[in-house]
Amino acid sequence: MGNIVKEDLEHRGYMVRWITSGESAIEALSDTDLVILDVMLPGLDGFTVGQRLKNCHPDIPILMLSARTAVEDKLQGLQFADDYVTKPFHPDELSARIEVLFRRNQQAFPEEIQLSHLKVIMTENRILKNDGEEIILTSKQHQIFMYLLQHPNQILTKEQLFEAVWGEPYLEGDKTLMVHIRYLREKIEQLPSTPKIIETIRGIGYRVKQ
Known part of the structure; x- marks a missing residue:
């Protein structure tokens, strides 16, 4: 199941790290944007791991x-979790729920990047060069750039x-x-022929690294 979820989300453009034990999960949170947590884990169960993760981050x-x-299991999970999906599930549903959590969490998005x-x-929808000159984008250019910024490193x-x-x-x-x-x-x-901000990922799409 972990391998199926990992491959599907990577195909959708996410960067995924699959961890097979609860004990090592906390160490991996430093550069993580969202956690998908199974209840049935070797060693510590998912409820215990989830509570520890939420306390730390x-x-x-x-x-x-x-x-x-x-219902009792769902209520226990939702004491710390932001959403609860039961198996079997459709990959499209999982992806949609992930997007909802990202949108819900956007209030913590930095004001400036x-x-x-x-x-x-971000709060003013303005783009400035280091010398203070403002860059004016068309509506579609702005939407593309903002969407990439809202999904950093993805x-x-x-x-x-x-x-x-x-x-x-x-x-x-x-x-x-x-x-x-x-x-x-x-x-x-600075050099459109060798872009440093919007990267082309050949055969897949684009990414902005932060």
Whole structure:
């Protein structure tokens, strides 16, 4: 099950680390944005692990994944977890719940982000160069850039980006997104031919590393 979840989420553009024991989970939280936690674990059970994780890192959302469907188990999990999904589940449902938790957690998103020679003031939707010059983007360019920033270090597929910005299904071979990315890079990159801010992940999509 862990391998299936890992492969599916990686295919959707997430960076996933699969940990097989509760004891080592706390050590892995330093660069983690969200935890998917199974109840049935070797050693410490998921309820105990979840409570410890939440005590150490209360801002990191936890999604419990369990075959236990009893109300008592759900109530126990939701004492610390942010969501509770029972098996069997559809991968699309798991992905949708993850996105909901990320959106719910966006109030903790930094007000300003420094990227290379840029300062992005998220609360004002402004992008400034180090010399103070403001970069003006078109509406679509701004939506693309903000969506990438809201998913830091995550590889976003062309399909994800297109559907998030245009609200329509992506058609294979459509160059619209690629053209917008090219013009966006001409405005925000120091050397658009060798971009440092918006990375191209060949065969998959794009990523902004923070």
